[in-house]
Amino acid sequence: GQQVMQIPQYQHVQEGEDFTTYCNSSTTLSNIQWYKQRPGGHPVFLIQLVKSGEVKKQKRLTFQFGEAKKNSSLHITATQTTDVGTYFCVNAGNNRKLIWGLGTSLAVNP
Amino acid sequence: GAGVSQSPRYKVAKRGQDVALRCDPISGHVSLFWYQQALGQGPEFLTYFQNEAQLDKSGLPSDRFFAERPEGSVSTLKIQRTQQEDSAVYLCASSLYTYEQYFGPGTRLTVT
Numbered sequence: 001g002q003q004v005m006q007i008p009q010y011q012h013v014q015e016g017e018d019f020t021t022y023c024n025s026s027t028t029l030s031n032i033q034w035y036k037q038r039p040g041g042h043p044v045f046l047i048q049l050v051k052s053g054e055v056k057k058q059k060r061l062t063f064q065f066g067e068a069k070k071n072s073s074l075h076i077t078a079t080q081t082t083d084v085g086t087y088f089c090v091n092a093g094n095n096r097k098l099i100w101g102l103g104t105s106l107a108v109n110p
Numbered sequence: 111g112a113g114v115s116q117s118p119r120y121k122v123a124k125r126g127q128d129v130a131l132r133c134d135p136i137s138g139h140v141s142l143f144w145y146q147q148a149l150g151q152g153p154e155f156l157t158y159f160q161n162e163a164q165l166d167k168s169g170l171p172s173d174r175f176f177a178e179r180p181e182g183s184v185s186t187l188k189i190q191r192t193q194q195e196d197s198a199v200y201l202c203a204s205s206l207y208t209y210e211q212y213f214g215p216g217t218r219l220t221v222t
Contacts, residue, residue, distance in 0.1 A: 088220030
């Protein structure tokens with residue numbers, strides 16, 4: 001798999017504000033997965049995107065896969081303190097090997 | 111429900127000691143992965159099993175690291191002659207036939 005670059009690396013928001021993290025790749029991705037890791041916890045699978053231009057929603061979370069399949073984004077509407085953690089976008093190669101970046105660490109001030 | 115379990119959760123080893131970390135995947139999951147996660151970093155792939163076959167061990171940092179899954183279920187990651195740079199959280203994940211991976215709580219290894 002190809003490692004994807006993720007920005008920003010850190011983000012502080014006030015509770016209720018929106019939050020977006022972006023992933024970019026120089027090459028076309030076959031898929032993108034998103035994981036969340038709470039402080040001191042383990043990664044938890046959120047979603048997988050496969051199709052060009054795909055948009056999926058989970059409550060306040062919206063995931064997008066770019067038309068060219070080279071970028072993806074995660075948008076959280078009206079953040080809550082429970083959203084605190086590090087969000088990783090991950091590319092899974094054909095061999096199922098996940099290549100992880102640094103993720104985006106989200107802090108939410110109550 | 112039974113998720114992925116790992117033991118021990120914490121391990122302190124003196125430099126030079128051997129350690130063995132255990133992973134119990136979700137029952138029926140054919141794929142099992144080991145990752146190493148340093149503080150502030152994303153997980154780094156170590157090795158991958160499909161049933162008992164080790165299909166990819168390209169991420170193992172040295173020949174001091176060895177993993178096995180003899181019966182296609184429980185897996186053990188062994189580190190011989192531990193060094194300080196081995197200090198990290200070791201994560202195990204399993205999956206069925208999809209790319210979705212379910213992670214265990216990890217083993218935090220501290221080498222003193």
